[in-house]
Amino acid sequence: MAPIPEAPGISETATDNNFSNDEARDKSRVTIVGSGNWGSVAAKLIASNTLKLTAFHDEVRMWVYEETLPSGEKLTDVINKTNENVKYLPGIKLGKNVVADPDIENAVKEANMLVFVTPHQFMEGICKRLVGKIKADVEAISLIKGMEVKPEGPCMISSLISQQLGVNCCVLMGANIANEIAVEKFSEATIGYRENRVTAEKWVQLFYTPYFSVTAVQDVEGVELCGTLKNVVALGAGFVDGLEMGNNTKAAIMRLGLIEMKAFCKLLFSSVKDSTFFESCGVADLITTCLGGRNRKVAEAFAKNGGNRSFDELEAEMLQGQKLQGVSTAREVYEVLSHRGWLQLFPLLATVHEISIGRLPPSAIVNYNEPKAVRGSNKL
Ligand SMILES: NC(=O)c1ccc[n+]([C@@H]2O[C@H](COP(=O)([O-])OP(=O)(O)OC[C@H]3O[C@@H](n4cnc5c(N)ncnc54)[C@H](O)[C@@H]3O)[C@@H](O)[C@H]2O)c1
Structure with missing residues (x-):
């Protein structure tokens, strides 16, 4: 270095x-x-x-x-x-x-x-x-x-x-x-x-x-939204770890997560710069949070328990007063997606929320088709 x-x-x-x-x-x-x-x-x-x-x-x-x-x-x-x-x-x-x-x-x-x-x-x-x-x-x-x-x-x-x-x-x-x-x-x-x-x-x-x-x-919005959205993707990475699906699957979640993060940022704020995703707040924060970090850790435990113990219970037991941000952020992102009619465009972000509230099983983390609209916006 x-x-x-x-x-x-x-x-x-x-x-x-x-x-x-x-x-x-x-x-x-x-x-x-x-x-x-x-x-x-x-x-x-x-x-x-x-x-x-x-x-x-x-x-x-x-x-x-x-x-x-x-x-x-x-x-x-x-x-x-x-x-x-x-x-x-x-x-x-x-x-x-x-x-x-x-x-x-x-x-x-x-x-x-x-x-x-x-x-x-x-x-x-x-x-x-x-x-x-x-x-x-x-x-x-x-x-x-x-x-x-x-x-x-x-x-x-x-x-x-x-x-x-x-x-x-x-x-x-x-x-x-x-x-x-x-x-x-x-x-x-x-x-x-x-x-x-x-x-x-x-x-x-x-x-x-x-x-x-x-x-x-x-680029305030780009930096802040990257930092916010990666916690939702990290829950997806934690589900993959809890289900022992391996590194290739986790990399797939991180790849799709980055694409959805970028598409979401740009739809909300057209001023967001492509270069921001290559700063520490972008891809680097996404990687570290999906490998370590408390959102990944608690989501792993959630999936290991088959989704039968709530995030609130696991947070209280595992974090000693520290707070999980990913679960509430997933809910907030989902509200934005459903309010704007964007749910179909963001299958990963939407699925993470549906798993976290028990509407879908943790295994649903790999059960969707990547929509063409989001794939088409993958010009990193
Ligand atoms: N910990 C990390 O590694 C890390 C890294 C980067 C960013 N962040 C972000 O930093 C922010 C703060 O996280 P943290 O890790 O410092 O906190 P934390 O989760 O470790 O601790 C929770 C804090 O909330 C306080 N608190 C509890 N109830 C409260 C109330 N009613 N009103 C006000 N405060 C209350 C607690 O006293 C404690 O200081 C979060 O947005 C987090 O995403 C955390």
């Missing part, structure tokens, strides 16, 4: 203490909204950079959805005492400049840069709580995979944040299984931005490390 270039400004070493009041005022304050598995890894990446880069205050605030641990202690207190998220990322130091805060309004009130990283089903409620509580000049980024389906059509999470909070919102997606990045194994990620390249570069600086290589592309 070619040497990885340092991100601009990455070698600066000054700390908050070296600066005058004016300089300190110009620095950006970062708050992370969310503290699960990926949220905690994001905190670690960001905290290592705010210490080095003069453009940011050292401290990184992390809003924690408060929980009481089996020991009787509050999760927030334990994070601040041990510098570890003992529930969602045990064994990894987050950085001493990470401050866990259970009060969401307090956590965001000074921030100029907000990083949203919660399971997507909680975002509508979180946005409602934050209306009027954030600074006027805030820039946001969403690391969240999923969408909201409204009567007027699908709404991506970055759009929900932009619309409800009146802020510009970039996205960061990629082949990023959090536990691997936590132990500093090399991976890549893609930032999607709308117009402002300068802001996108600031986000690159904030996330980039020698083991986390970040590239910015001007």
Whole structure:
């Protein structure tokens, strides 16, 4: 692998203490909204950079959805005492400049840069709580995979944040299984931005490390939809694993999945770029999620049990509080497909949902004909 270039400004070493009041005022304050598995890894990446880069205050605030641990202690207190998220990322130091805060309004009130990283089903409620509580000049980024389906059509999470909070919102997606990045194994990620390249570069600086290589592309919808849809395909890959159908079958699911992802993205947003599917957020994230990842793992168990135990039950048993995104995303995608009369065009995405709700057996994952319309759009 070619040497990885340092991100601009990455070698600066000054700390908050070296600066005058004016300089300190110009620095950006970062708050992370969310503290699960990926949220905690994001905190670690960001905290290592705010210490080095003069453009940011050292401290990184992390809003924690408060929980009481089996020991009787509050999760927030334990994070601040041990510098570890003992529930969602045990064994990894987050950085001493990470401050866990259970009060969401307090956590965001000074921030100029907000990083949203919660399971997507909680975002509508979180946005409602934050209306009027954030600074006027805030820039946001969403690391969240999923969408909201409204009567007027699908709404991506970055759009929900932009619309409800009146802020510009970039996205960061990629082949990023959090536990691997936590132990500093090399991976890549893609930032999607709308117009402002300068802001996108600031986000690159904030996330980039020698083991986390970040590239910015001007395609928010393409990046975000890739990250969202691959969780549905990963359920299909998990069914194949549970039925022990082998690698060729899994590769077939991934191939058709990528074609349907691309066709779905382009039907919803004509602006989506072909090149986005070759970034980390596209084919690379699809591969890693179909080989590892929690959606594949729980879908494997679902198929092994012949579909007789529900995803809710398996999620509670296997994930210790972590959330599955693929099952709710499959339902949301299915709603879009049926509402728009597209079900016949997307047999894989539709079948995954029908299996996950028990309408079809897991073996149906290979029982359909690829429609000509989708095959015809395979011009990757
Ligand atoms: N974990 C990964 O490897 C990974 C990688 C890339 C992207 N993502 C995405 O990041 C997002 C966050 O996932 P994660 O892995 O950090 O979370 P997680 O599934 O590990 O943890 C669940 C989180 O939800 C919180 N929570 C529970 N109930 C809540 C409520 N009512 N309101 C608000 N929060 C509540 C929990 O406290 C916990 O922090 C998801 O969209 C996921 O798809 C995850």
